Amino acid sequence: MAAMIPFAFFNIVNLFLTSLCKPSIRFHIGNGMVFLGLVVTIILVKLQLAARTFFAITLTVVVMLNTGCAILQGSVLGILSYLPPHHVGGYLEGQALAGILASVSNLVVIAAASDMSSSASAYFAIAIAFIAMATSLFLLLPKNPHYSYYLHKPCKLLLIDFASHTMEFHIVLFITAEQNVEPLNSSQEPDDIPEVVIHKPRASFKETLWAIFSSLREPGLMGFVAFFSLYLTLSLFPSLFLTIQLTDDAPWRVKYYKPIFLFLLFNICDYISRKIAVLTKWPRQNQRLLLLVYSLLRLLLVLAVMFCNQANKKYFPVLFHSDVFIPVFIVLLGFTNGHLLTLAFMYAPSYASPGNEEKVSVAMGLYVAFGLGLGVATSFPLSLLL
Numbered sequence: 001m002a003a004m005i006p007f008a009f010f011n012i013v014n015l016f017l018t019s020l021c022k023p024s025i026r027f028h029i030g031n032g033m034v035f036l037g038l039v040v041t042i043i044l045v046k047l048q049l050a051a052r053t054f055f056a057i058t059l060t061v062v063v064m065l066n067t068g069c070a071i072l073q074g075s076v077l078g079i080l081s082y083l084p085p086h087h088v089g090g091y092l093e094g095q096a097l098a099g100i101l102a103s104v105s106n107l108v109v110i111a112a113a114s115d116m117s118s119s120a121s122a123y124f125a126i127a128i129a130f131i132a133m134a135t136s137l138f139l140l141l142p143k144n145p146h147y148s149y150y151l152h153k154p155c156k157l158l159l160i161d162f163a164s165h166t167m168e169f170h171i172v173l174f175i176t177a178e179q180n181v182e183p184l185n186s187s188q189e190p191d192d193i194p195e196v197v198i199h200k201p202r203a204s205f206k207e208t209l210w211a212i213f214s215s216l217r218e219p220g221l222m223g224f225v226a227f228f229s230l231y232l233t234l235s236l237f238p239s240l241f242l243t244i245q246l247t248d249d250a251p252w253r254v255k256y257y258k259p260i261f262l263f264l265l266f267n268i269c270d271y272i273s274r275k276i277a278v279l280t281k282w283p284r285q286n287q288r289l290l291l292l293v294y295s296l297l298r299l300l301l302v303l304a305v306m307f308c309n310q311a312n313k314k315y316f317p318v319l320f321h322s323d324v325f326i327p328v329f330i331v332l333l334g335f336t337n338g339h340l341l342t343l344a345f346m347y348a349p350s351y352a353s354p355g356n357e358e359k360v361s362v363a364m365g366l367y368v369a370f371g372l373g374l375g376v377a378t379s380f381p382l383s384l385l386l
Contacts (some may be wrong), residue, residue: 234375
């Protein structure tokens with residue numbers, strides 16, 4: 001609850017922030033909150049505190065981390081809305097790669113650390129190093145010619161006086177992700193073309209709410225695919241997979257089997273499938289029914305996991321006794337999750353109305369937040385059904 005509620009809430013707030021705050025500012029605010037939360041976590045590892053005090057501070061840090069993640073995600077999705085669609089695939093591949101790095105870091109820490117305190121400190125120190133690296137690269141991003149071109153891409157509009165149909169205005173506007181709409185200077189326009197200044201009015205609260213509703217409605221099926229993909233994944237992973245009992249309790253298997261064959265394998269399959277989705281773009285954007293059926297077929301994985309060798313089973317018989325089935329189901333879950341999620345995010349901006357691309361991209365982040373939150377909430381009643 002401490003993780004999902006602030007994450008979902010600030011994904012909604014992101015839709016308001018798109019018209020109030022530049023994406024770059026939102027990026028630094030979110031990144032700063034995550035960085036501060038991890039620093040506090042490392043300090044907590046080294047302190048001896050009363051249980052209630054430690055618990056209260058931990059919950060506060062969890063809220064801070066997830067708030068920062070939501071703001072950070074919204075800012076990045078907003079920037080991506082101004083770039084060509086294949087950049088969304090790169091962003092999603094980066095998310096999966098982060099999962100692989102986290103899993104590898106966990107394995108290294110488990111193997112090398114002598115105690116839990118050292119293990120936790122090393123794990124969060126690695127995360128802080130990557131956040132510092134990401135911040136440095138983001139500061140260098142405006143110097144990239146490709147990025148600058150799309151961020152400051154000019155747009156030409158043709159306006160006609162509909163009252164008389166005799167006067168034609170050619171207005172060249174300079175529209176960027178970081179600025180409001182304003183005309184180019186006179187040196188860039190012919191002398192015989194009258195200058196027209198367009199002032200962007202501040203939207204009322206009612207108009208803002210309607211814009212948010214429209215942003216959630218416009219992605220349509222793509223929003224559902226993103227939501228349902230993560231909802232089903234989080235319903236099963238990792239909670240239900242962690243309760244599966246191994247048939248062989250050798251020490252190395254107890255220590256390394258789940259970090260490798262659950263977390264690392266899932267993230268590797270998730271990454272590979274996102275890469276494949278970017279390259280193949282299949283199912284196609286116009287194959288909406290196929291995309292929906294593909295998404296719903298993942299429900300079969302729920303039944304498969306329910307019939308595994310779960311601990312404390314009461315209602316479902318065990319049909320899959322062997323440990324071999326665990327990585328098989330993980331591969332299927334990870335591959336379909338990354339594939340569907342990438343397709344949904346790549347196709348969603350094309351359903352946006354003109355000028356609403358950033359809000360639609362941020363709205364997709366809200367679908368993700370709902371999928372994550374409801375998926376985690378569903379995992380508990382699913383475990384009771386076993």
